[in-house]
Amino acid sequence: MENRDLIEAKRGKEVESYHHMNIAVVDSKGDLLYHLGDPEHKIYARSSMKPLQAIPLVETGAADYYYFSDADLALCTASHNGEPMHTDRVISILKRAGLDDSYLRCGIHNPRWEDTYRKLILEGKEITSLYNNCSGKHSGMLVTAKYMGESTEKYYELEHPVQQRILSVISEVCDYPKSEIAIGVDGCGVPVHALPIKNLAYGFARMAKPNIFDDKRKYAVECITNAMVSAPEMVGGTNRFCTDFMRAGKGRFFGKAGAEGVYCIGDKETGLGIAVKVLDGNGRASSPAAVEVLAQLGLLNNNQLDQLKKWHYPKLFNTRDEVIGELNPIFQLNKTVNA
Secondary structure (H helix, E strand, O other): OOOOOEEEEEEOOEEEEEEEEEEEEEOOOOOEEEEEOOOOOEEEOHHHHHHHHOHHHHHOOHHHHOOOOHHHHHHOOOOOOOOHHHHHHHHHHHHHOOOOHHHOOOOOOOOOOHHHHHHHHHOOOOOOHHHOOOHHHHHHHHHHHHHOOOOOOOOOOOOOHHHHHHHHHHHHHHOOOHHHOEEEEOOOOOEEEEEEHHHHHHHHHHHHOHHHOOHHHHHHHHHHHHHHHHOHHHHOOOOOHHHHHHHHHOOOEEEEEEOOOEEEEEEOOOOOEEEEEEOOOOHHHHHHHHHHHHHHOOOOOHHHHHHOHHHHOOEEEOOOOOEEEEEEEOOOOEEOOOO
């Protein structure tokens, strides 16, 4: 194919399908250095926005007041598996604020971690909002509302001060007018924000090098990104790309997946921000795209690439657990004139 902005999916030796992408690589000054497809494409960041959504938790003073650890803060950026280490911590966070999981408004889905799901079924226990992959984020929003003396009933609605603070933070960090941010409803019921992919990458670049911010925001951003790389198991969990990627990065990179094929990365060493959007929304292509971008930029060494090989070139399995194919990134980033 002439258009090479692709991840190919092979079954045996034949290519069965392709995933097209838009990608932006931006530095902390806001310069677009590399791209693939349309860097102006306006996308819903989905859960990739969680590190930014956690900023008011720290800026308001709620995190310090309720004695948040790195693991607590990391969980507030998470799309977690629902393993005991995640759900126990959600309970602990809420308890410190005099709340419990009945206050969560993130809705209910089966826990992603099969052992947890199986145990709940065998014990005849109810699946609650506690096991929702967004319960950490919602806990952060709830305790912020409690600390600020605001309603804990409607914290998820756009008009609530919790969500208005988040909207302002996203506009400021990503340098995009608040009035132009499109608002939808995320899978967990809170507002979800759409902005150009290059601005999303810029937001992650500024979080990677937060010296541009005032002391209050710089402190909040550093608390959140340091927490993510210090406790990556809270951001995803066992056998999750976010967790494995940040472990391999050894404190240098923070990364967050979003639904519908979104992945965002900040590099603390270079100050680069990277945003990936798989155009068909299939999240299976986001991790090979993310690793391939870092490989093409020379930001991962051979040992790190080896650690991330299963995410860089994921194997495809059938129901008998046999390898029947794999995903291969075959794109080449385009360098901008001024890069």
